[in-house]
Amino acid sequence: MQKSLLLIITILSLYTKPVAAQGKTLSYYGDTLQSLAITFLTNRDVKARQKACDQFLPLIQEALKQDASFKFNFDSLTGACITYATDSTFRMFTWQLYVAEDNYRYYGVIQPSNPTAELIILNDKSDEVADPEYDILSADNWYGAIYYTIQDFDTPTGKKYLIFGKDGFDLFNRRKIMDVLSFENGQAVFGEEIFATIEEGRRPRTQSRVLLEYSAEIAISLNYDKERDMVIYDHLINAKGRYPGQGPTLVTDGSYEGYEYKDGLWVHVEKVFDQISEEAPREQPVLYSRSKDIMGRGNDAP
Helix, strand or coil: CHHHHHHHHHHHHHHHHHHHHHHCCHHHHHHHHHHHHHHHHHCCCHHHHHHHHHHHHHHHHHHHCCCCHHHCCCCCCCCCEEEECCCCCEEEEEEEEEEECCEEEEEEEEEECCCCCCCEEEEECHHHCCCCCCCCEEHHHECCCEEEEEEEEEECCEEEEEEEEEECCCCCEEEEEEEEEEEECCEEEECCCCEEECCCCCCCEEECCEEEEEECCCCCCEEEECCCCEEEEEEEEEECCCCCCCCCEEEEEEEEEEEEEECCEEEEECCCCCCCCCCCCCCCCCCCCCCCCCCCCCCCCC
16 A cells, blocks of 8 residues: 555656746746747737737736745846835836837736735726826726836825836827825725925915826936935926927926925925036937837837
8 A cells, every 4th residue: 555655656746847847936937927028029910919918917927926926036027127115015017018109008016025915916097097197096097107116205194105107108209107106905006196386375286196298209317316305307398399290299408307205295396406408308219210129219217
C-alpha cells in the first residue's frame, strides 16, 4: 500500500513540475504581460490590439493576486505605467489602448500594499463624464489617464492623494490631469472640490480636478514640486493651429502657475516664477509621424 502511494505521488510530481515551470512565477507574468502590451501598443490591426488588451486585464489581475506580488517590481513590464503612492500604501497600473485618431481607451488597477485588501479595477468612462472638472467619480466611471505621480497629503478628514496623469485625448490636443484620490470603505473616490481660485472680494471658486488641454505639438509640465512643496505647471496661451481642421489651440509661454495647500484647499497661484521666455517653445510636429509609436506621438514630460 505504501509503495503504491509513493508511486502515485511520484507520478503526480512529474506532471506538476513542468506546469509550475511553464509560467506561474511573477517573472513569467511580467514577461507575458509585456508581450501582450507590445501587441496592443504597436500592432497596426485594431482588432489584434483590442484582443491583446482584453487578455492583458485578467492576466494582470491574476498576477497581482499572487503572494508577495506587491514587492515584485515588474521590471520587464514597460507597456504599462506603474506608479507608487509616496506613502507606499498602494500602487497603480495604468495603460492605454489606441483605437483611432480621436479614440483612446484607458485601463487601470489599484493594488493595495495590504495583501488582504481587494484589487480595484478602473473602468474608463471619460466619454460619459458630463462635467469632468467638477464630477465626483468612482472606479466604475473613472476619467481614464496614464498616471505618473501620486503624492499623499493630509486633510481634516484623513489622508488623500494628488494623482497626475496624461490623456491622448484627440489628434490635435492632449490633456494633463490633476485629480484627488481618496478611499472610502475600500472603494476609490476620484475628485473633490478642493482646487480653489481665490480672488479678492469674491468667494473662492472650487473644482474637483484640474484639466489642462494643450497642443499635441508640445510637451508641458504638471507635477508636484517637493522642494517648493507645491504643484507647478506651465501657463498656457492661445495659439493658431497649424493644420487644416485643427482650430485654435494652447501652447506654453515660458511662465508657470501652481497650487499651494492652505487650510484644506489647494489654492491657485497665478505666477510662480518671474522670468518669462520670449517665445513659446514648440516641439517638432509628430501628428503624422508613425515612426514614433502607434499613437503618432513622442514622449511627453510630466
